[in-house]
Amino acid sequence: MSKLPGLILVLLISLGALAIAAEKPFAGGYLLLGDAAALSKGDKIVVEEFVSPSCANCYLFWKNRKPLGDDVELKIHYLFDKDHGERPVRLMLVARDLGPETEEKTLTAIFAAQFESKANVEDEDVLDALAGSLGFGDAWQAKKNSPEMNKRIQDLAAFLVARGVDRGPRLIVQGVLSISTGTCQCQGDELPGAVNGLLDKVRQYRKEHPAK
Structure with missing residues (x-):
């Protein structure tokens, strides 16, 4: 059997990949998910941050x-996957309902428990203790396994699948630029600098390509 059809297919795929790469509006360690024209839309630059409370x-x-x-404008989405369970995310959703300050303190506390105190934050007893120490133990007990919370977790799982996000940390800028430790080939502590560098390029792009 001739290998020509297979070679043609490989060539077409390669040309398609080159075309997608050529469409990137500027160089950098990110993925282009859509039309770069979206970068110019809106009064503010929308950044979606996907983070797991139990991810190193x-x-x-x-x-x-x-x-x-x-x-x-920053929007934070909590994620879970086969390696990082949903229980810490449940705690974060309860904390979010109590306001930004409680949400910030809770994520800081989970990270400290997991990576500084070496506690297992997938353990419900550990989460019970954290919620109590943060002052919302009763709210946590009332909501952690409620039908409403189960629905929120289901909706979040569907949202993550729809966005194609299964690992963190990942940030999506204006819905079309995706940056992570993988795309910029860096460690988590180096990613903030890469993100700010990417945002500077987005700002320059918006100046040069104002929304029509």
Whole structure:
């Protein structure tokens, strides 16, 4: 059988990959997920941050994070996968309901318990103790296994699948640029600098390509 059809297919795939690479609006360690024109839309640069409360690189990223700027709207999504369970995410969702300050303190406490005290934050007893120490033990007990919480976890799982995110930390800028430790070939503590560098390039792009 002739190998020509297979060779043609490989060639077409290679040309397609080159075309996608050529469409990148500027150089950098990121993936282009869509039309770069989306970078110019909106008054602010929307950054979605995907982070797991029990992920080592997420901890390093969070510990070394830098201000993104007043022109950035940050949206944080918590994720879980086969390696990082959903229980810490449940705690984070309860904390989120109690306000940004409680949410920030809770994520900091989970990271400290996991990576500084070496506690198992997948253990429900550990999470019970954390919630109690943070002052929302009753709210946690009432909500952690409620039907509403189960639905939120199901919806979050579907959202993560739809966005194609199964590992953290990952940041998606304006819905079209994706940056992670994998795309920039760096460790979690180096990712904040890479993110800020990418945002500077986005700002320059927005100046040169104003929204129509």
